Every structure is written in C-alpha cells, then in structure tokens.
Amino acid sequence: MPRARRLSPQTVAVLRALAAEPTAWRYGYELGQEIGLKAGSLYPILMRLADRELLEAAWETNPPAGRPPRHLYRLRTRGLELAAELAPAAGSGRPRQRPEPRGAW
C-alpha cells in the first residue's frame, strides 16, 4: 500500500474526488474541471495511480451515438482504502470544490 505522506496535494484531490462517488466511472476532463487541474497535471497523476493499481481505467463500452468512446476512471479497492485513510486530514487540505453536474460541458 503506498504511503499517504508521499502523495502530492493534487493527487490527494484526485483521490478524494474519485472517492466521493466510489462506484461511478468518471471522465478525465470532467474530473480535471471539478478539482481545477489541467490536463498536463491530471493525466500524469491518473497514470501513476493506475501504475500503483489504485485506479481502474477502462474504455466506455457504449458511448452515445455519434461520438467515440472515452476513457473512464474509478478507484480500485486499494485506492478507496487510501482515500479513506486520507479522509481525517480532509479539513487541513485544500477545500474540495463542489462537483459539477456530469456532462455539463
């Protein structure tokens, strides 16, 4: 299990955002919008989380007609456990922004 103290604030923000809806698959751009991270910061974080088997990534299986499938993300059990470990420190970190409605952009 990766140690929480080695995680950057941005990574913690990603973990918390994903843990807020543990079973939901999330889009990358929407996630970045929600926590205020640009693609150049978000995707390396997602890659590292996937490398450490904290994040599950999959392609959309049934996209709406007329658009190609998108990559989806959600935390694995280990990721959820890590996010839960981080939960007590939630008040001391960066305040979590309110999620925008899915597909608002």
Place this chain on the structure above:
Amino acid sequence: MSQAGHDVARRLVALATRLLPPERRDWGQAMLAELDQIKGRAARWRFALGCVRVALAPPRVAEPPGLAVRAAVVVGAAGVGLGIYRVSPATQVFAVLFAAMLAGCVWMALLRSRAAAASQAGPGGILRAVLLLGVASCVGVTLYGVVHYPEAAGGPWDSVLVFLSVILATMLTGYTWMALIPPRAATSHIVVVRRYGLVGGLVMGGLPVVGSAAATLGHGKPLTGWSWLAAAVAAAVTVTMAARSSGDARAGIETGLWTGLVGALTLFVGGMCGTYAAAAASRLIPTDAYTVHAFRESGLPDITTYVVGDSLGGSVMMLLWIPLLSLAIGALGGALGASRPRRTPVA
C-alpha cells in the same frame, strides 16, 4: 465530434500521442478522446497543450523487475519443468517446452510492467484465478494419465506424444498469457466479459462433462451428443446476452473468447477426471465398432489404456479448437445481441 477532429489542436495531440512510449499509448488515445468532447477553441488549446506536456514528459513506468525477481522466474520455471519431468520422464518434451515458455510468459508480463497492465483492465481476480487454476489442473490430470497409463503415452520421442506435447505446452502457455497479460483487443469490454465469460465458460465446459458422465453410468449415449449441443447453445446465449447488455457486437466476440478459454479448461479437467474415474471403476468399456477397431489397430494392451490415451489427446486438441469455436459463436451471437440493445451505457 463534427469538425473538431480536423482542427490543429487535435492534430497536435495526435502527434504528441505518437511520442508516448508504447505502454503509455493508451493514455494518449484517452486524451485524444477527451479533446473531442471539449467545446470552445481556447479550452481545446489549453487541453491540447497539457497533453503535449504529458507526451513530452510522461511519468516513468514502474522499474523493471530486479535481479532477485528475474532469478525467481527462472528458478521457478525450471522447478516446474523439473517437477514435471520427475513425475514422468516420458513428458520430457512437454516439461522443457512448458517451463521455457512459461518463463518467457512471466518474464514478458514483468517487463510489460504494472503500468501497462494497469492502464488496461485485466480479466479480474476471479477469472484470472480460474484460468491459472485450470492450467495447473490440466498439467496435473495430464501427468496422472501419463503415470497411470504409461502405455497410452508411448515413449518420450513417440511422434504423437511429441506433437501433443508441443500443442499442450503452447496452449497452456497461451492460456497463462491470457490470464496475466491479455491483449487489449480481448479486454475492451472486460466488465461485460467478467460478468458473462466465467459463468458461460463453466456451463459450456460442464455440460459435456455431465453428459459424458451420465452416458458412462449407463443413462444412454445419446445424452453425450445432446450435452454438446446444449454447451453450444449455452455459449450462444451467453455471448448474445453480453452483446445485448453492452449494445456492442465486440463484447459478444470477447465474451465468446473468454467463455471458450474457461470452457476448454473445464472440459479438459472435468472430462479427464471423469475418464479416470470411469476407468478405475472398470466402466470405461466402449462398444462402438470404430473405437474397438481403432484399439485393435493401436497395439495397446487393453482398451481402457487406449480410451484414456485417446481422451487425453482429444482433450489437448480441445484446448485449441473450443476457444476458436466459441469465438465464432461469439461473432454470431454478438451480432445478434448488438442488433437489439437492452439498455443504455455503463457510464
């Protein structure tokens, strides 16, 4: 996507994607797919520049396995090979080939790194465990047959034995490969595959075993034929349901493949255990003219040994053709199921 697919920002991201190392290419495609959904020129450019930044300096993949791990792979594979050989020297061709290919398979799995494995969903813990357990069980029941019916195997350089050894080692390594590092083409609908492939495979492989057992116990040979038909129907229903649930024919094809893998292993292990049990109970006495004639031609000492050897050879070949057959069923069932989607997307 409309005209967005042809703008400069998209071309930039597409170009940047090519800079990514192979194990990160999937992420490049993911960023490209996201860009296609972004409205507004400024937002698209911001996202595209971020993607370029990622492409120029992607996170390093996990470190390659250390010396200790590499040594463990070699020693472990050699141990497997030696273990098989010690149980039955007649299996030396299989032992050497399987150990070498297994080492190569595990080695490749390690070299491909956890990054590559994690960026695409694997078959999942249960399905993976079933496949690996099935492979180990196949080795076990094969050794049992070779040890208890040595005449059935012939000498270590018997041409049929060498041929079957090559097929068995290759197929079992292939199954191991699918369990550890399946190709992306076989896992693009892995959530659906996990749901349907395992159950479908167990039913598909189990039905002929039950039918064969019933026939052996004297409940009529016709049951064997019907059980094979039922197995094919079970596979067809499984892949159709998989394709219907996702609305994509490809899900049916992938489910067909995984159903075939699980089904073939189930049939191999279950069928051979049934054959051994029937042989031990002296119930393995075929009366059909073809089998009796083939037995007389074989020169084997008794018909039980002949039937065991014949079953073993047939089971080895089933590891090859059942997934192919199931794949074909998957293509047909997938097309049928996808033409009538049941519900809206997962996400």
